[in-house]
Amino acid sequence: MIERADQLVLNYVSKAADAAHGVLRSDQRLDFVKRLRARIEEERRGSQNARDVARVLARFGDPKALVAREVNRLAAGASGSPPTGPGGLPGYPGADAASDGSTVIFPAIVDDAEPTLPPPGVQLGRKVAQERLAGRGRGLSFAGLRRAAMSSANPMATEGRDAVSILREHRREVVAMAILVLSALLIPFNLPAVAIFRVPVLVWALGALLVLAGDSWTLRDRLLGLGAPILGYTVGGVLVGGLRAGGQQGLQAFFVQFYDVSGVMFMIGAGLGVVWLAYRLFDVN
Template identity: 55%
Template sequence: MLNYVSKAADAAHGVLRADQRLDFARRLRARIEVERGGSQNARQVAKVLARFGDPVALVEREARRLAEAGVATARDPAGVGARASGGGAGTSLGTAGSGTAGPGTTGPRTAGTGAVTRPVSGPVSGPSDGAGAGGGATRPLPAVDGEEAPPGVRAYRGIAQDSLDRRQGMGLPFAGLRRAAMSSANPMATGGRDARTIVKEYPRDTAALVILVLAALLVPFHLPAVAIFQIPLVVWAVGAVMVLFSDAWNVRDRFVGAGAPLLGYAVGGVLIGGLRVGIEAGMEAFVTQFFDVSGTMFMIGTGAGVLWLAYRLLDVN
């Protein structure tokens, strides 16, 4: 958000006066704060900024508004734009005899002198608010949603949306994982997402991953069974249910993450146990080897499933 406002302020150099530029940047930031509604989600804020469009287009719109109101800018120091469009005496800066400010001007004029005081800005309002049409308050930034937005805004919004879609869908392999790894060095590289934000955004899903890890860590302790069920299996069942009913992953990811421990236990135990005893060892030796290695394979499967779910949570779409 600060980067976006900074780009707008840079674009205003040479177009708006210093006081107008500061006032414009302040109103722009205030409007963005209103639109994001206090959200700390980086993707939500990115979508809000995409709706605002190109910062340069916003600066040009502000310059046109001031010119139409007869207010001098850095580009038009004498307010020529307003006089050329039909404004008569008393409509531009430096013209005596005008005691009130026109609609949308950035400050009141002093009667008889043409002097302009420091801009006075009213509170930023919604798109339909009429503030700024009088009373010496600046106009709020116009709405940027809908088909009536300027072509530049619509084009910039489409570019930003395409960029978001590529990040979510057809990005490079493991792009989300690389962004997370880079977060400590360059937070801008992750789009504001790191392990801490993931935990804050998805507390129940993170808890499910922790429960699955706990189930794997309990395997080596050989705890007594509850009825006929081993405690690691009971803990895994709790975590698996939380994963299967989560909205953070798609259906395939849920089944892969929750089923990887059982897949490792069953298939891994059969394969590794069979390889260790050979074909002619007999069923009893095979069963012994199966139970010797199945616990380890359960832990390996749990680790693989949790890593996959964590990666998908970092790169959730």
């Protein structure tokens, strides 16, 4: 989602601004933050993919280290000595200092230089290894769920996909799933019908509209999540009702058993549908 990618950038820049507070003058701090944001956007190249943006930010490193480098550069510029990088190493990039102690060019990050492309076989091997580490290869299924379970993890380490950030940034989807669960929980109460519709059906329809209006799931995922309670009510009710009717004769006996079990089958189907939607939200989106 675009909002999640932008939020990663804002969070990173905010951490850098907080680290610079009390260390740099207000004008230096504003200049530093402005150049940092501009450089991130340059490296981001317009990407709205949260995983790509997380990789870009990871290349910049710890925001506190960037502030320390900025302080070191400003100190070197004020003393007139050659600029130094972390640990006092000479040749710190982006050393063009203005008269007010700020720089026009933001320091280069570690991998600014374009590396020489390895042979195609090496590229393929790296791609396969990266896919396996990302959970798309064999033996690492449900990797998205494992990352989502790291609710207290650093979003940079989990590529912005920890459970808390996903739930916060998909509030409409969370509300939709909660309404679907509520529709199932209302089944045992046997509430009076509204016009010709039962209350759980109306609540489920509201949740279904929210699911269909969302863009965090594919159409297939939405249809599976919403179709599960319908299949449970119809197919499950027919099968279980027929088995319970057993040797009893007539349609009346069958319908009695059908209405006895169809509500429970709807609840089971709704639960499975919500589980599927939650899985796809965490593991795929």
